[in-house]
Amino acid sequence: MFGGGGGMNPRKMEQMMEQMGIDVEDVEAEEVIIRTDEFDLVFDDAEVTKMDARGQETYQIIGSPEQVESGAAGGSAAGDAGADEESGSAIPDDDIEIVATRTGVSEDEAREALEDNDGDLAAAVEALE
Structure with missing residues (x-):
């Protein structure tokens, strides 16, 4: 989207995203669970970032999940x-x-x-x- 951006200054990247109407915020998550028909993926202490691009919310999860039996995670x-x-x-x-x-x-x-x-x-x- 930004032509590689790997070497781009994070502050400059943030300014560009703001100009494009993209808001980014960290989410203080204790646990993230992704349920599938076959298993659950449980992320403890994951880093979660929420991006809101003109009303379309996207969540990014960074961490290593543990795969458990379907329905076994959380409630x-x-x-x-x-x-x-x-x-x-x-x-x-x-x-x-x-x-x-x-x-x-x-x-x-x-x-x-x-x-x-x-x-x-x-x-x-x-x-x-």
């Missing part, structure tokens, strides 16, 4: 923010409470039903009723 695709970290479960405590309250079973039974149904609330409730 659900929606994130792991509410996960029960003490038990190591990827099921959010709120989901466990909802299933336990709805079905009248213990939280352990609700957690097990959710894990058996990949975190699907409706399927877990149906399995317990």
Whole structure:
């Protein structure tokens, strides 16, 4: 795009990108997970850069990923923010409470039903009723 640019001054490159309407910013990422049908790629301590070129966002990940079994990394695709970290479960405590309250079973039974149904609330409730 910039004719090799390998020897270009980084400051000059930044000015050129700004003139072209490209904003670049570092993203403070703790972990990056790329899910495929066959496996997950997990980047710990990756350097992530976000480029916004007139509304089109592009992310660049620099690091060495670990390849793990599909679905084994992190929690659900929606994130792991509410996960029960003490038990190591990827099921959010709120989901466990909802299933336990709805079905009248213990939280352990609700957690097990959710894990058996990949975190699907409706399927877990149906399995317990």
